[in-house]
Amino acid sequence: MLGTTFSMFDKNRDQSVSWDEYATIAFGSTHTETCNEVYNDKKPPEFYKLSNQVQEAIMSAVRRWRAAGGFSMTQEEFTGFTYPELFQHMRNTVVAEAYQTYDTNRDGKVSAHELLSKKFKLTKDQIEEFSKGTYDMKESPNMLGLKDRNSNGVFEKKELSYWLMENRRMMRKEESESLFREIDSDSNTRISLPEFQTNSDKIKWSSI
Numbered sequence: 001m002l003g004t005t006f007s008m009f010d011k012n013r014d015q016s017v018s019w020d021e022y023a024t025i026a027f028g029s030t031h032t033e034t035c036n037e038v039y040n041d042k043k044p045p046e047f048y049k050l051s052n053q054v055q056e057a058i059m060s061a062v063r064r065w066r067a068a069g070g071f072s073m074t075q076e077e078f079t080g081f082t083y084p085e086l087f088q089h090m091r092n093t094v095v096a097e098a099y100q101t102y103d104t105n106r107d108g109k110v111s112a113h114e115l116l117s118k119k120f121k122l123t124k125d126q127i128e129e130f131s132k133g134t135y136d137m138k139e140s141p142n143m144l145g146l147k148d149r150n151s152n153g154v155f156e157k158k159e160l161s162y163w164l165m166e167n168r169r170m171m172r173k174e175e176s177e178s179l180f181r182e183i184d185s186d187s188n189t190r191i192s193l194p195e196f197q198t199n200s201d202k203i204k205w206s207s208i
Helices: 002-009 019-027 029-039 052-068 075-082 088-102 112-119 124-132 157-183 193-198 200-205
Strands: none
Touching (some): 052 075, 088 157
16 A cells, blocks of 8 residues: 555656655645745745645645655655654654644644544543543544643643554554454464565555
């Protein structure tokens, strides 16, 4: 899957994806020049004609792209851009994006209500249960590690970072188990050399 995504953006088949290639596909050829100017810290009049949602998407992509590697990316760097939550060096970028997404009132903080209602669709009563520590996390597995540790009603950056990294660990575990089942074609719970060789591309392009 990761290899397919990389190939889709690597239009000139030079084994790297440039910002220009990514922007053209992600935001459309009519916005490529605008995206390039934003990448170079300029905001042309055309940028402000875009919807707020598209503007934020472009700015977020620029920040993530710079953090992941730079103007032109290798397969590994592009994987970090596409799945930043899986890479330690992208942690600050992921936390910043979480703040941008869930700080709905733009006060520079992410309250329990903002995150839990928007991300997990929890009701007011469920949020109250979460605050009291009585909410059943089994109903929302992706909440594992999420905790308002100082009970101030706000998720600090360290608290969000811990939660995001815990999810990262879970995602890697789930992907590795899924990949193992896919490669273990005879379901004998062991990977033979022929099975490994047959599936070498899948292993190569996985994020594990």
